[in-house]
Amino acid sequence: EAQVTQNPRYLITVTGKKLTVTCSQNMNHEYMSWYRQDPGLGLRQIYYSMNVEVTDKGDVPEGYKVSRKEKRNFPLILESPSPNQTSLYFCASTELGSQQETQYFGPGTRLLVL
Amino acid sequence: KQEVTQIPAALSVPEGENLVLNCSFTDSAIYNLQWFRQDPGKGLTSLLLIQSSQREQTSGRLNASLDKSSGRSTLYIAASQPGDSATYLCAVSETSGSRLTFGEGTQLTVNP
Numbered sequence: 001e002a003q004v005t006q007n008p009r010y011l012i013t014v015t016g017k018k019l020t021v022t023c024s025q026n027m028n029h030e031y032m033s034w035y036r037q038d039p040g041l042g043l044r045q046i047y048y049s050m051n052v053e054v055t056d057k058g059d060v061p062e063g064y065k066v067s068r069k070e071k072r073n074f075p076l077i078l079e080s081p082s083p084n085q086t087s088l089y090f091c092a093s094t095e096l097g098s099q100q101e102t103q104y105f106g107p108g109t110r111l112l113v114l
Numbered sequence: 115k116q117e118v119t120q121i122p123a124a125l126s127v128p129e130g131e132n133l134v135l136n137c138s139f140t141d142s143a144i145y146n147l148q149w150f151r152q153d154p155g156k157g158l159t160s161l162l163l164i165q166s167s168q169r170e171q172t173s174g175r176l177n178a179s180l181d182k183s184s185g186r187s188t189l190y191i192a193a194s195q196p197g198d199s200a201t202y203l204c205a206v207s208e209t210s211g212s213r214l215t216f217g218e219g220t221q222l223t224v225n226p
Contacts, residue, residue, distance in 0.1 A: 045213040105158040
């Protein structure tokens, strides 16, 4: 089954404690990205990657890092989480150059930073 | 900067009704437009994608139209069912491989 998976699904942490949210897709997609969803602000892109070892900032990259060492994985790293990073996070992937470039989303990771 | 607006923000209808959800965007130079469904506690499910050169797409009881020049799209749901209850999101991309710009969604409730 074609899918995007994220782990963990729910996470409660404290300010300053480094954490990583993993994302993996099994569709051999080149393009992967991270979004956060906040009430009143909608979904906003954090980082994206066009291929292995190619990453770039989205609209709200401050406080986040990413890496793309393998095509299927695109982890989101919060080096020193702060309460304003409490949010619902989604990973997405798509096949670049395909006729439609439908974006596939993971199930989301709900993060609470105390 | 592209902005996407969805109206109404919330909609409650009795089962069986046909309904229309609206999406407007400020910059007509888009690559494609996607409609998603979001259920509580779950991710986004792509419903329909309309390329910029297309006028509409259909899938089952769903029909999405695109009027690029006026910056509008509508999602038509025929014979609504309680299982259609969810938040519907509209999103546009401006080029191949670019980010999606989302509206804030329409929260739909279909009452039995």
